[in-house]
Amino acid sequence: MKPTISIIEVARLAGVSKSTVSRVISDRGGSVSPKALDAVNSAIQELGYTRNTIAAGFRMQRTGMVLLLVPDIANPFWSEITRAAQDRLEEEDYSVVVGNTDWSEQRETRYYKLARSGRFDGLILNSVTDDIAAILAIGLPAVMIGERAESQALDTTGTDTRMATRMALDYLWETGHRRIAIATTEHGSERFLSLRRKVYEDFLLEKGLALDADLAFSVKLSEEGGRELVRELVELPRWRDRVDAVLCGNDIMAISAINAFREAGVEPGKDISLVGMDDIPAAAHTFPALTTVRKPRSLMGAMAADLLLSRFEDPAKPPERRLFPGELVLRGSVAKRGRA
């Protein structure tokens, strides 16, 4: 059942007022004589008193709860970020509620309503929407994970998508690939900024390669998206002459594509090279193991938490942006080709 001992009873047993008990148990504290302190602590122990944090939170208008909105907690990428954010926030005595948007603005809006109910002190999110004003209108300190707009009124953390994409393309170039396809998505930073797409096009331009619109795929960042990519690609006329590598929007898609290529009689890591994005644990276990760009999830999660904690301290300071570099992780999914 709920706590049934209140500070009134503790005060009675300790022979002090409820205000003195409150000063002993609350974070803010206040002056209490050693004698009173002893008496209160003894009474607390004897009665098995536990502070009712709902009552305290109600009075203080501060609940110690943070809402973290991710696309899907069952996705290893997001569960690792979540874990890191949780650990950091728990150090400061915050508890974390996780919401799953499934990339649906409708679901997201429902969580915004929950966020407005007085239940949370702050919000961390990888938003579906890029309507920053709507997020600000919730009225909570908020931190964005991932890039949504060039200029943001929100504290933001994530991986530098441009750099990560460029890193992968350069590696493919260095290993001799000249016919590179890209498989991205219509979610997240691609939805509004088309960051990966822009880097890809700039890369081709810089290398003097013609843009082949057929080689820019838009599929879901899922296993199904990987299968769809392979289906569409092998159906392209003369596809083997037109593609020697694919840069995938994330590992889940890339891993699925590895298997789908093999099933289509195409040997991944030889006939076709693949690079993923994220470096989820499974990327190391495919055959061939996936070359990918690691996004430092623990750093991102912890940074999101730090930005939010910092925002609690100073609500009025200018928005911060903390992007991490990706890190190329070389495994077996990229062939070494001679320079053409």
Next chain:
Amino acid sequence: MKPTISIIEVARLAGVSKSTVSRVISDRGGSVSPKALDAVNSAIQELGYTRNTIAAGFRMQRTGMVLLLVPDIANPFWSEITRAAQDRLEEEDYSVVVGNTDWSEQRETRYYKLARSGRFDGLILNSVTDDIAAILAIGLPAVMIGERAESQALDTTGTDTRMATRMALDYLWETGHRRIAIATTEHGSERFLSLRRKVYEDFLLEKGLALDADLAFSVKLSEEGGRELVRELVELPRWRDRVDAVLCGNDIMAISAINAFREAGVEPGKDISLVGMDDIPAAAHTFPALTTVRKPRSLMGAMAADLLLSRFEDPAKPPERRLFPGELVLRGSVAKRGRA
């Protein structure tokens, strides 16, 4: 910032009392005339009022929050269970806070303290401890995921570990394996019940096989555990004559062992057969893909939520136990051997 419009202001604008406003907005409701209902809803809309659920929860001694304790949310097994439990609980307007025990009783005890703070209506957990009395002493409705004691005072769900283990052993037997090692752990159901170990020993006895104590490994259910298993196994004298298959305590360990065996010059799925437990997504992507016993995580998560919701309805009903069968998932990690 926090909600600043209260029902007092809504009542004033609508020309009714706060009690009438409360009757309109609360779950419990009560009689309200159509005219008053209209007036209140109009005022709510005009003022942009949002119900303060902390205040309501404080008054009602019911917060709509559930604490879910798992070993590690970043583990795909637990993140999927979490997702399923969340979805079910959200249908009934509960929010879920996830705690990570990391198999530490100390961490777990800290969460028990949090659970007692008045913040949660219920608890779902895969406990580190088997001290059911300690869990009951928290004073919250609680549901256990996984088996902890033969006779439990707690609602319990999970996979039938005996059956799942037996299923895997029978499959190894049918495929001609006669020298089967087992790699389990000292956590979870193995810690207190040694379920897998007992099934293994009974199996050997039934088949008239001698128990070779060297073939029962105790390692962590982690990637490191998988590597450790392989290190220890290949160091056994004449190990190739003594082992033709390994039943692993979970997929994470088994996947890691696949790679470690290959690195040790042993071909998984040929020289050595492996069976995992769980069927996490990565199990389908190894080479060879892992044969394993699927634990129906979505069913378990949803059942845990259902059991808790049911307990909320009737706190005094007898504890329930709902174990799911495992399901054998055949892939490429088990060789077909001739009958010896």
Next chain:
DNA sequence: CTTGTTATTGGGAACGTTCCCAATACGAGT
């Protein structure tokens, strides 16, 4: 001893909503 400063204490009010119950209104039947 007097004065000034700081430490300590305790009672009342606040936080926003729900619940309780007495009072009133309304509708149906006689």
Next chain:
DNA sequence: ACTCGTATTGGGAACGTTCCCAATAACAAG
């Protein structure tokens, strides 16, 4: 019109803790 039963309403109190501020106590300096 009167009676009875049901619907509706509203004011006060409760929930457990924190904060505010006046009052008191303690201590130091002159």
